[in-house]
Amino acid sequence: MLETPARIEPLFFDDAVPTVLADLAIELQKAADELGRGLHPESAAELADLVRVMNSYYSNLIEGHNTRPKDIEMALAGAEIDPERRPLALEAKAHVEVQRMIDGRALRNELPSPTSMEFIRWVHRAFYDEMPAEFRYVEKPDGTKVDIVPGEFRTISDHDVAVGRHQPPSSSRVIAFMEWFQKRFAMAEKQASLRIIAIASAHHRLNYIHPFPDGNGRVSRLMSHAMALKAGIGGNGLWSISRGLARGLKDRGEYKRMMDHADSPRQGDRDGRGNLSESALKDFVEWFLTAALDQVRFSTAMFDLTRLEARYRALVKDVVDDKRAPDLVSAVLRHGSLPRGEANFVLKTSERTARNTLSDLVDRGFLKSDTPKAPVRIAFPLDFRERLFPNLFTDADVTVPEPPSLSFR
Template sequence: MIYNNPFNHMTPFFPSEQDGEIQELAVQVIQNSAKLSGNIHEISQKGIIKHLRIINSYYSNRIEGNFTHPIDIERAINNDYSKEPEKRELQVESKIHVDVQEIINEILGKDERDICSIDFITLIHKLFYERLPQDLRYVYEKEKNEKIEVIPGQLRQREVKVGNHIPPTHSSLNKFLNRFRDIYCINNLHGTKKIIGAASSHHRLLWIHPFLDGNGRIARLYTDTYMNSVIEGYGLWTISRGFARNRDSYMRNLESADLNRKGNFDGRGCLSQKGLNDFCIFFLETCLDQIEFMGSLFEFDDFIDRLEGYVFLRHKKMIPGKTPLKKEAFYLLKEAYLCGEFNRGEADRLTGLSKRTARNVLKQLIDDKLLQSNTPKGPVHFNIPVHAANYLFPDLFPSLPKQKLVIVKGH
């Protein structure tokens, strides 16, 4: 089927309102995410969200077949690249994903943008692809034995087929994307319709397939931006982790929502109502699963125990490659996490150490990026470097060898 009419061919735009399960799931996502956010100090959230951008990059790229470990992504952020060309290329892709997340955040922090507009969606693509090395900006078309350059921010200029799905013609993309914007613009939606709009628009953007390459990554970056705008606490959990861990279900549900309407009991649109309903249920259940997982990691007593256990392991020289920490370092990390930040001059009071020793412990924590500061002498706040993440947040991402958590109470 050739899709040229966005008013008919992209319908239905939302799951059926009669589906009470979807409404109930949407309410749970909103409430549970807000509860998770309320349990963590606002300043501490910033350090956690910064770390989770690396994790988000890891899982989003994993969906595309790039398995660059978060430790290697962090190395790339610090301009420490592998000497192996293939591994270096994957590091570059993953680092760019992190960079683009931060740039989008900065842009939205300065002025309001319509994130469903053609301008913003093409901006995401432009930000990603203009940072790629020139030799990574090509796709290969087997049938024509042709190498095609992907122009950053440019809508595709040819017809494509994605599995069994034939997206709209390239000449109709502007019409479809303008209709997409009219339907899913956040300002036009209210209540649970906003998060349901995030789910629906995630599929419909992939269905339109606006770019020659990178549609999956761009759709997930778009959805992260959308979710950040409508869900309190988003960023403390990310949906890409859930998609990657259930990749087969993710792809299967996307394909199901691509299908044309099946008979009189499958809605009144051109596409399958059941397919879209099922995808939205999968999307929202994935949200709940990730919120629950991250919530379990932030259970107060358990997290503080893991924080103390990490310092104990460092103190006992049980973490390879890391210098020992004084056990009193735990009190500084705990204070920063619970209170958001503390003044450097309080280090001796918090640890019970002499001023000089406390300053040295504080410096070591800053050097190890367990604490950070916005200015050289300003207050310090909690941070999560990747090298500590698997001890503090077990199962957040795959461990490297010998990275296992030991909880040590009473030390």
């Protein structure tokens, strides 16, 4: 078993980027630039919060943890949750909060290199600091439990693992591998032609190293999200790579199969010059970027202002016995927020009538505000998510990739 960091090569394509990957990167950039166009920034921000919940939902679903979106929302609100569902809800809440911090750092131009050891450790630490006790250890075959230290790489033999058929580097070599990973991907970040492609290759190679005793999958997906922001394809936070990975392009087992395929060793002199197969890496990057493009296009259609407004108006018309309510919802969606005292001008009615309409919409969760007197903003209540956003979440029983079994040596 190679224990030199060059074991994870190739990370890019030494001679030239394959045309299919270059074309996909261009298409992804164009599609992401269009995502959310026409939406008011405040309305887009509310949608981005919903997408964070979706990202958490699908990321945890990949790990075999099926958490109800309602429970995630309840955990974020600090509400009481059934004890049996509480650990999964708190795990999902931690994911949402870490992504929110990543997005905030990106907006303030304070996001460091997502492939740096500092950032990757920070993501793991922030995630596990909020993790419920039930998920803060790994269990060895003999039944003993090994605590997970937030933000700490595997460094001792107790943390050596096998992931399915893959044998990651031994714990004593993780730091050397991560230093190589950081150095090589820092080079890609400086090259416009590689920034988008590197999102996919870094995603696989980080999981290949498996630097933490647990949580590597969630950390890699959050790292991929941060890399998308850095590469300029974040789409205002309105799309989720986790949804694409969990659902696949044709079936829900693709993520696991493609990750396993990218583990393949080099197949002869025409398969690159690294330890791993360059052809398999190309296949994985193509699949990953295609899944990302599929999700950007899905979100573009889902969050198109005209279509969203039409769905929202139809919903409010069906639910609220007030013919003025759809007009007020439309105005807030289009303008981002509305001072309460201006509702009567929008509705062309008396202040009292407008106040009643507005209060009813707030009570039903269609509008929200920070204080009882603050301007109202659009809200997207989860009770009506299938009407507003068909197929955004999957609540029915689904077949998802089984998480790889961890066997401690």
